[in-house]
Amino acid sequence: EIVLTQSPATLSLSPGERATLSCRASQSVSSYLAWYQQKPGQAPRLLIYDASNRATGIPARFSGSGSGTDFTLTISSLEPEDFAVYYCQQRSNWPPKYTFGQGTKLEIK
Amino acid sequence: QVQLQESGPGLVKPSGTLSLTCAVSGGSISSSNWWSWVRQPPGKGLEWIGEIYHSGSTNYNPSLKSRVTISVDKSKNQFSLKLSSVTAADTAVYYCARGRGGGSSNWFDPWGQGTLVTVSS
Numbered sequence: 648e649i650v651l652t653q654s655p656a657t658l659s660l661s662p663g664e665r666a667t668l669s670c671r672a673s674q675s676v677s678s679y680l681a682w683y684q685q686k687p688g689q690a691p692r693l694l695i696y697d698a699s700n701r702a703t704g705i706p707a708r709f710s711g712s713g714s715g716t717d718f719t720l721t722i723s724s725l726e727p728e729d730f731a732v733y734y735c736q737q738r739s740n741w742p743p744k745y746t747f748g749q750g751t752k753l754e755i756k
Numbered sequence: 757q758v759q760l761q762e763s764g765p766g767l768v769k770p771s772g773t774l775s776l777t778c779a780v781s782g783g784s785i786s787s788s789n790w791w792s793w794v795r796q797p798p799g800k801g802l803e804w805i806g807e808i809y810h811s812g813s814t815n816y817n818p819s820l821k822s823r824v825t826i827s828v829d830k831s832k833n834q835f836s837l838k839l840s841s842v843t844a845a846d847t848a849v850y851y852c853a854r855g856r857g858g859g860s861s862n863w864f865d866p867w868g869q870g871t872l873v874t875v876s877s
Contacts, residue, residue, distance in 0.1 A: 681863035690851055690867035691802065697861055734802055738862040743815035745792070745804035745862070 649673055649739050653748035659756040666722040668751045670735035675715045679737055682711055682720045685750075686731045694733075695720065722753075730755050758783035760852045760868035768846075768875050774839040778852030778868055785833045786810040790855035792864060793826065793837045795848040803848075807855060808835055842875045849873075 650673040660666055670680065678698040683691035693702040695711035698718055708723040722729055735748040764776035778791070785791065793805040806816035808826045816824050825838040839846060849872050853864035 677860065679861045683864075690870050691864070692867070693863060693865040696857065696863040696865075702865060736802075736863065738860065740860055742818060743807075744817060745794075745864075747802040747804070749801050 648744070649676060649737060649746055651735050651737060651746055651748035653733075653735060653751045655751060656749070657752045657754060659754050660725055661756045662725050662727055664725050666720075666725055666729070666753060668720040668733055668753070670713075670718040670720070670748050672716045672718075672737060676737045678714045680711075680713070680718050681736045683734045683736065684729075684731050685734065691734060725753075727755075729753065758854060758866060760854065760866060762850060762852050762868045762871040764871060764873070766872060766874060768842055768873060769877055770843055770875055772842055772875075774837070774842050774846060774850075774873055774875075776837045776850055776852075776871065776873070777834050778836070779832075779834045780854075781833070785828060785835065786830055790815075790862075791828070791835050792853045792855050794851045794853055794864070794867075795846075796851070796870075797845075797848045805837065805839075805850075844875050847873065847875045 652671045654669045680698045682695040685691040699711045710721045712719050732750045732752050734750050738745045759781045761779045768774045790807040792807040806826050808814045808828050823840045828835045849870040851867050851870045853867040
């Protein structure tokens with residue numbers, strides 16, 4: 648079973664700063680990794696799929712990179728609305744199963 | 757634009773069965789997508805429960821497989837979740853979501869708004 652480990656657990660930054668969030672897989676997932684943003688009381692929202700493709704309507708300040716076991720979500724200049732929890736996700740084919748990382752909370756410093 | 761909406765009882769008794777339905781609007785459940793249930797205990801992370809294709813094919817999380825049944829009703833454009841023998845540990849917000857991609861590349865978009873189910877006597 649593939650395990651996704653996100654770091655840090657909490658990231659404290661100020662608006663305008665650059666945020667770098669990490670997701671590490673216990674074995675290679677090629678480039679098949681997605682990122683989600685979740686605000687309190689809301690459903691997760693897709694940000695990035697296939698490691699680096701922005702979903703429809705996602706601002707260009709969000710970017711994803713990586714392949715194999717190490718992935719990064721970067722927010723180039725934080726806006727007030729970006730403070731939320733971020734999850735990475737992958738799917739294994741056998742057994743068929745989706746797995747999420749434990750999340751990184753991005754909070755205002 | 758596809759939208760998903762969960763519905764069902766917000767309170768279930770211990771040892772009972774949790775039943776939820778996800779209505780799909782703005783698109784057909786018979787499209788080439790898998791449809792999933794994901795849950796999130798209060799203050800915790802996301803856990804995938806299982807998925808269904810319009811043909812009725814299913815995949816379940818091995819950790820929940822013995823208690824989960826997901827079904828589809830194409831005539832109503834909806835799919836449903838049943839989770840049996842529930843305990844307080846099953847208290848969570850339950851989301852339905854559309855799976856996208858194919859092969860090894862899979863992600864969820866969109867998601868329903870979620871519904872809180874509490875297991876308590």
